Amino acid sequence: MLWARRAVAIRLASLYLMVHVGPSLGAPQASLASSDESCIFSLTLRNFRPILSWELKNRSIVPAHYTLRHTIMSKGADLELVPGCANITRPSCDVTHAWRSLVEMYLPWVIGSRGSTTLVNCVGKVSPVLEMILEPPEFEIVGFVDHINVILKFPPSLPKLPPGEGLWLRLSLAIEEESEGIVRQHLLKIDERTTGNFTYVIDKLIPNMNYCVSVYLKSENLSKLLRSPWKCARLLPRAESVSSESASIGALMSLFVMAAVVGGALTVLKRIGYICLRSKFPKVLNFDGVAIWAFPKLPPLEAVAVAEVIHIHRKRKVWDYSYDDESDGDEEAAPRASGGGYTLHGLAVRALCPESPSSATLGGSEEAESLMAPGPEPEPWPAERTSGAYEGKGAWGAQCTSGASEEEGTWGAQHTSEASEEEGTWPADPFPREDSGPTKSPGDRIFFNVDLNSVLVRVPDGDDSEAPAVVCLPEETVDSDDPEDSASGPEDAPSDENDTARSDVGIGNGYMMR
């Protein structure tokens, strides 16, 4: 009770002194007792330095100068002026060396004045544990292929405080990287060695992806933290240089291959003559000095003797169905001479050459049809003889391929060579007959058997003055049903003796004129 009375007396005395004597002693006019709570205080840890800032609720009041004092509640300490925060113009103060404990409750007292007028007298309570804002450090990021470098900018040195003291103690730095909604956190312990620019590498990242990074300070005791704005970077694609090198190598290879293919194709085309044809032809194909008419000359025609062919028209005897007379064969067999040396069974040839070595009568019972004047149908021999002189100069060629000429030569059954110029040389009948020997008849006509199968008679053209070679068969009567009289092929003619027997009558079987 006595103690309480003494305490009250002491308070009244101090208040009296403060109000009346204080101003004369230099104490601020404003007193803590008259202070109010017109300021909003905020504490921010910036670069590991606690910065106390204040803002007036009444913004219309703008003091020119500020003075900051402080005290703590755990001890009965006096209000102390914060070093470097007297008559400051900015509404903030660095309290690094004044405020060192996180667990304390600090009482800041701000007096704002303009001149000698006190405009602001505010006091507040600040607990670093609850209210200190951890401002993140400045940083930059650099993206690479599969990692990001986070360059953190810390102060060059930490505040020098007694061990165990300092508001930045037991802090850790959290680095978060985010990509496509996935966030990874990296924690860095901060101690006295964390000074200056510090580079942290975030590795094991996916190339060609967009990553965003944010940093913030973290403490187990401190609840208020401030996250930095996200900074993003897109990583480089993996093996970008390799891909570009491979692309260039691939392009060169492609060009080389294409050039090789094109060159090979051109070479092949040139070889086969599709392109770049030679303008230099071989000599044999050089027709510059050659006459336009390049056809070779025809070989000279074989000299062919022009012979007069006498048609022998035989009257076809119609069988009257009488079997009385059998003298037909005799009559037929017997040659019937006619005037002028014509035979009925032979091909009378009048040689123009008197010295014909041989002659042959065209004989045989066979009838040789004239092929020189082909008709639509084989016609019976006319009764009249149409003579046609086949004048041969003695050069017969059975299969003479030479050109017609009036050259005198020898007769040949199958003579393919040129006729010789021997006049009157008649070739031996390759199929001699008994009566094949030439017989001269008046009028220099030689009669001989000729195998028409081996006779090649050429009809001279109209310019020839000689009589056209017309094969005329002797006229004779032939039974209609006599198979031997029919115009047979050459297979019947040559070797038949019967034919020889009838050779002097006319043209036997198998004789034909070509």
Next chain:
Amino acid sequence: MTNRCTLQLTVLLCLTGAALSVNYGKLRFKLRSSNSACQTLLWQLITSPQHCLDDRMDFQIPRQVEQPQQFQKEEAMVVMYEMLQQIHTIFRRSFSNAGWNETIVEKLLEELDDQMDCLETALEEIKQEGKFPWENRTALRLKTYYLGILQYLKAKFYGRCAWTVVQVEIFRNVSFLNGLIGALQD
């Protein structure tokens, strides 16, 4: 057969030990979150401390509490439990003081109870493990410390500034508890 039984017993003991062992990670999380809530509630209780500068008192909390790094986790738990228990006792005496927000006080007491419940479970486990620190001097010093707080209140006739000073001191205690929670490492 003998080896089989031995193996089964070993597995059983391991499982039992795993079940009975304290999950310090979970305990830390729960204590820290509750402690943060207590700080916020106390801060709301403290109003205009600048008017009670004259009632300020240095109650001299044990220095070991200010430097919790030296504690083993079992000692830290014991210390924490003692502090929580004393704080709870102090604030139970404040119901009679008018002017306080009773809702805040009730919430504060609930948070303190939750923390004590978690610590009791853990302390039972370490007691069964035989690791209970029976002779903990810090705990005894805390008892003296909190007795002085109670005597201050009594002397101050449980005045408003006395209570403000005590609130501020308890606020500091809760901050020290955060340090002690950090000592509960596996």
